[in-house]
Amino acid sequence: MKLDRTFYLNENVVQLAKTFIGKLLVTNFNGFITSGIITETEAYSNINDKACHANNHKKTNRNANMFLNGGHAYVYLCYGIHPLFNIVTNKENIPDAILIRAIKPYMGIEKMKERKNITNIEKKNIAEGPGNITKLLGITCNHNGIDLLKEQIWVEDIGFEYDKSKLSIGPRIGVDYAGEDALLPYRFKIENKEINL
DNA sequence: CGTACGATCTGCT
DNA sequence: GCAGATCGTACGA
Numbered sequence: 001m002k003l004d005r006t007f008y009l010n011e012n013v014v015q016l017a018k019t020f021i022g023k024l025l026v027t028n029f030n031g032f033i034t035s036g037i038i039t040e041t042e043a044y045s046n047i048n049d050k051a052c053h054a055n056n057h058k059k060t061n062r063n064a065n066m067f068l069n070g071g072h073a074y075v076y077l078c079y080g081i082h083p084l085f086n087i088v089t090n091k092e093n094i095p096d097a098i099l100i101r102a103i104k105p106y107m108g109i110e111k112m113k114e115r116k117n118i119t120n121i122e123k124k125n126i127a128e129g130p131g132n133i134t135k136l137l138g139i140t141c142n143h144n145g146i147d148l149l150k151e152q153i154w155v156e157d158i159g160f161e162y163d164k165s166k167l168s169i170g171p172r173i174g175v176d177y178a179g180e181d182a183l184l185p186y187r188f189k190i191e192n193k194e195i196n197l
Numbered sequence: 198c199g200t201a202c203g204a205t206c207t208g209c210t
Numbered sequence: 211g212c213a214g215a216t217c218g219t220a221c222g223a
Contacts, residue, residue, distance in 0.1 A: 042204070051204070062219055079205050080216035086204085097203060131205050141218095174204050199223085210211080 003155045008070030008148070013089050013096035017043035018188045020087070021167065022195075024156040025103060027137040032111050034137050036103030036127060036194050037160065039127055042172045043186040044097045051178035054095030065145040066095035075134070075144040082131030083141050087148065087155070101173070101187075102128040104195045105136065112136040125192075148178070166194045 003023070010016045018041070026035040044052040053063040065074045066088055074086040074097050084095040096179055105112055105127050116126065116185075127133055136141070139153065148154050168189045174183045 044204075053204085058220095060220070076204090077216095077218060079203055080218070082205050084204060101204085129206070172204070177203090200221090202219090204216105205215105207213105207215090209213090 002149070003071075003157060005069075005149060008087070008089050009091060010070070011090055011094075013045050013098065014043045014186055016089055017098045017186065018167070018169075020098060020100075020155070020164050021188050021190050022160050024106060024158050024160075025100060025133075025137065025153075026107070026156060027139060027153050028151060029138050032108060032138070034108030034111050035106045035156075036133070036137070037106055037197070038100055038155075039104050039192060040099060040102035040128070040187070040189040041193075041194065042099040043098065044186075045186070046090075046094060046096055049178075049184070050181040051172060051175035052095065052182075058151040059095075059137075063095070066097050067093050068145065071148045071157050073139075073143055073146050073148060074143050075139060077141055078131065082137060083134045084130045085134050085137075085139050085143075095124075099130055100133055100151075101130045102189070103133050103136070104192050106197070111138075145173060160195075160197060162190055162194050166190060 020041050069092040070089045078084050081196045085100050090096040169185045172187045
């Protein structure tokens with residue numbers, strides 16, 4: 001079932017990032033449904049996290065949607081090419097967000113191949129990397145700020161469980177500029193082979 | 198206004 | 211392993 005608002009209002013974004021592992025991320029654009037089990041997440045926590053776009057109370061046009069109530073999307077363009085998809089959490093005006101870095105494709109795999117422009121070649125790890133999953137799921141910067149309780153993008157708990165001892169925890173990727181905060185263990189990952197539906 | 202750069206990916210070496 | 215792609219945003223002049 002679709003996660004409700006209270007799930008997203010959790011005040012501990014790091015714990016919540018871990019909880020999103022194993023949940024199903026679904027998009028429904030123009031009647032095409034694609035979805036995947038979330039296999040990798042990163043937490044970005046509020047104003048004291050130097051890796052967070054809202055660190056030091058920074059609020060700009062780009063990151064304004066991080067300040068929305070929990071359960072909205074924060075999508076921004078990275079390196080001029082890749083839309084990155086984040087789930088906003090916590091109460092309004094508290095800029096916590098969870099970056100979705102990888103999924104295991106579940107529904108609409110043919111549509112994903114089409115979006116990725118793949119014909120025959122089955123590439124490994126096609127759904128790993130935050131820029132890849134937005135492409136597969138059809139998420140663009142136009143979806144910045146949309147409500148995850150509505151009908152375009154949402155997250156479901158399908159009752160799937162995995163072996164928690166196989167969850168790996170480590171520092172976030174690509175945030176070297178964040179000084180000591182680059183070392184925080186805010187990244188969570190489960191291998192695809194641990195996902196057996 | 199000008200400019201430097203990023204929560205990245207791909208393809209080629 | 212490394213460079214190139216590619217552009218909105220942030221920030222200083």
